[in-house]
Amino acid sequence: MEIKQLYREIVNEHNLHPSHKRNLDNPTMVLQGINPSCGDDINLQLKVKDGIIEDAAFNGSGCAISQASTDMMIDLIIGQTKEEALKLAGTFMGMIKGETTEEEIEVLDEAAALQDISHMPARVKCAVLGWRTMRQMVEELNRQEVKDADVTAAGSSECGAGPCGVK
Amino acid sequence: MNTLIEQYRRDFPILQGNDVIYFDNAATSQRPVQVMEAMRGFNDTCNANPLRGLYAWSVEATEAYERARETVADFIGAAHAREIIFTRNTTESMNLVAYSYGLSVCRPGDEIVITVMEHHSNILPWQMVARQTGAKLVYMEPLADGTLTDEEIESKITDKAKIVSVGHVSNVMGVTNPIRKIADAAHAAGAVMVVDGAQSTPHMPVNVRDLGADFYAFSGHKMMGPMGIGVLYGREDLLDAMPPFLTGGEMIEYVTRESATYAELPHKFEAGTVNATGAVGLEAAISYMKKVGFDLIMGQEELLTKRLMAALKEIPEITVYGSSDPTRHCGIVTFNIDGCHPHDVSSVLDTEHVDIRAGHHCAQPLMKFMGVGSTARASLYFYNTEEEVDRFAEKVSKVRGWLGYGN
Ligand SMILES: Cc1ncc(COP(=O)(O)O)c(C=O)c1O
Numbered sequence: 001m002e003i004k005q006l007y008r009e010i011v012n013e014h015n016l017h018p019s020h021k022r023n024l025d026n027p028t029m030v031l032q033g034i035n036p037s038c039g040d041d042i043n044l045q046l047k048v049k050d051g052i053i054e055d056a057a058f059n060g061s062g063c064a065i066s067q068a069s070t071d072m073m074i075d076l077i078i079g080q081t082k083e084e085a086l087k088l089a090g091t092f093m094g095m096i097k098g099e100t101t102e103e104e105i106e107v108l109d110e111a112a113a114l115q116d117i118s119h120m121p122a123r124v125k126c127a128v129l130g131w132r133t134m135r136q137m138v139e140e141l142n143r144q145e146v147k148d149a150d151v152t153a154a155g156s157s158e159c160g161a162g163p164c165g166v167k
Numbered sequence: 168m169n170t171l172i173e174q175y176r177r178d179f180p181i182l183q184g185n186d187v188i189y190f191d192n193a194a195t196s197q198r199p200v201q202v203m204e205a206m207r208g209f210n211d212t213c214n215a216n217p218l219r220g221l222y223a224w225s226v227e228a229t230e231a232y233e234r235a236r237e238t239v240a241d242f243i244g245a246a247h248a249r250e251i252i253f254t255r256n257t258t259e260s261m262n263l264v265a266y267s268y269g270l271s272v273c274r275p276g277d278e279i280v281i282t283v284m285e286h287h288s289n290i291l292p293w294q295m296v297a298r299q300t301g302a303k304l305v306y307m308e309p310l311a312d313g314t315l316t317d318e319e320i321e322s323k324i325t326d327k328a329k330i331v332s333v334g335h336v337s338n339v340m341g342v343t344n345p346i347r348k349i350a351d352a353a354h355a356a357g358a359v360m361v362v363d364g365a366q367s368t369p370h371m372p373v374n375v376r377d378l379g380a381d382f383y384a385f386s387g388h389k390m391m392g393p394m395g396i397g398v399l400y401g402r403e404d405l406l407d408a409m410p411p412f413l414t415g416g417e418m419i420e421y422v423t424r425e426s427a428t429y430a431e432l433p434h435k436f437e438a439g440t441v442n443a444t445g446a447v448g449l450e451a452a453i454s455y456m457k458k459v460g461f462d463l464i465m466g467q468e469e470l471l472t473k474r475l476m477a478a479l480k481e482i483p484e485i486t487v488y489g490s491s492d493p494t495r496h497c498g499i500v501t502f503n504i505d506g507c508h509p510h511d512v513s514s515v516l517d518t519e520h521v522d523i524r525a526g527h528h529c530a531q532p533l534m535k536f537m538g539v540g541s542t543a544r545a546s547l548y549f550y551n552t553e554e555e556v557d558r559f560a561e562k563v564s565k566v567r568g569w570l571g572y573g574n
Contacts, residue, residue, distance in 0.1 A: 003514055
């Protein structure tokens with residue numbers, strides 16, 4: 001898609017009228033994502049419960065591509081499990097690197113329109129900012145869970161040590 | 168269109184047979200065929216390692232390289248070719264001064280005075296010197312139109328100053344700074360005056376002695392020369408007293424297992440095999456510039472800048488930064504379009520074959536000072552035309568529409 005058409009058909013709408021540009025009430029996690037060289041700056045907020053991304057939103061400023069890409073990403077990840085969200089991120093990153101097939105990127109819905117960014121190296125950073133930030137957050141949440149699980153496991157093995165654990 | 172301009176424009180192969188509007192000349196200029204031919208001539212007739220071989224080609228290569236040095240010395244009014252050090256670019260020249268001079272002379276409590284308008288290459292080396300020596304980095308701040316007032320100069324350059332380092336022309340505002348005045352203040356305070364000439368040498372005659380510059384740095388690639396060759400002018404007595412920046416081959420007189428004595432100027436500062444082809448290209452660029460003449464260069468730039476700024480004024484959503492006087496811009500016009508991020512502006516203009524710069528222009532402290540995240544910049548050179556300016560303005564007026572406003 002020619003870039004003017006990309007702006008006209010997809011990017012402008014999400015940039016000028018984003019659906020998810022707001023603040024969440026009680027986010028599970030908030031993370032700032034920045035591209036220092038462009039001045040793109042987003043503040044991504046996730047609400048995660050039982051491994052599912054129940055809600056997400058963003059704030060910030062930057063170029064239309066970074067803003068629109070984040071807005072489209074949030075459309076995709078709300079209601080998904082963390083693992084599904086990570087998988088989508090993998091697909092999106094793969095698309096931007098030009099490593100995916102047309103079928104593979106169907107799951108990205110509107111965001112698949114950004115595939116031509118792979119021919120614009122200068123804009124890649126803008127397109128992936130939201131996704132990169134989301135991936136970082138989910139990975140951090142997973143790490144915290146593992147830590148919590150370790151603590152629980154350690155705790156239980158302590159009290160349940162020995163034959164008394166097998167009742 | 169000016170027939171002379173039209174004629175010179177034909178010397179630039181890249182500007183032929185396409186409709187690209189190249190307005191990113193402050194980042195790097197285009198090169199005329201004469202420069203490429205000179206480099207080719209060196210390559211095809213006397214390519215050998217200069218200063219080393221004892222045979223004819225090497226001797227000729229040395230002569231070509233040293234002739235280029237003479238040309239540069241003459242071009243900026245240096246007293247001797249010994250005061251001309253070839254580097255890779257302005258950035259390397261600035262680092263040379265910072266490491267070899269700055270680290271040697273600065274002590275805790277001393278001050279290094281720069282301006283908030285500087286390119287990162289005239290900020291980071293001084294931050295390094297300040298960190299390592301305990302000296303303090305002091306920023307002069309201009310008015311909104313880019314003017315550095317006498318009061319600002321006098322109040323910031325005090326007896327504590329050891330080094331004052333200022334860009335001759337700002338790569339964002341386009342203003343020409345009052346170097347002579349600043350140099351006088353620096354010298355009165357006992358400091359040396361370092362000038363970043365990256366954006367001045369392409370546009371105006373420069374005389375380092377009239378300016379009062381003790382060091383003067385510039386890049387070949389911004390003045391029609393090749394990439395990879397730059398210059399540091401330094402006053403002979405200062406260079407003489409400085410330790411070398413890089414060490415190795417070529418810059419020595421005598422080496423034992425434990426120590427070495429250094430070669431004389433300028434070779435003390437040119438360690439390793441030099442970029443002779445680049446120097447020959449720079450010499451050709453200077454010759455070309457002299458042939459065109461600064462009257463024509465400056466006249467055309469002024470004509471185009473006036474036309475461009477007048478056209479941009481007609482578009483209500485556009486803000487132009489710096490002075491409202493086009494003669495104070497050196498062909499550099501930095502602007503923003505309401506609601507449009509400069510990167511989007513540049514991307515849609517690219518589809519129209521318009522090349523401009525968008526971002527922070529390696530001047531983040533200035534962006535912060537101006538209260539903007541980033542900006543778009545059109546920078547003109549004498550080979551640009553009125554027709555290009557008109558076409559550019561017309562396309563810029565459509566950008567908001569392309570980015571979804573008013574559809
Ligand atoms: C004012 C100024 N100083 C320094 C530089 C650095 O020049 P170079 O990248 O050739 O070292 C530039 C160019 O970008 C500049 O505009």
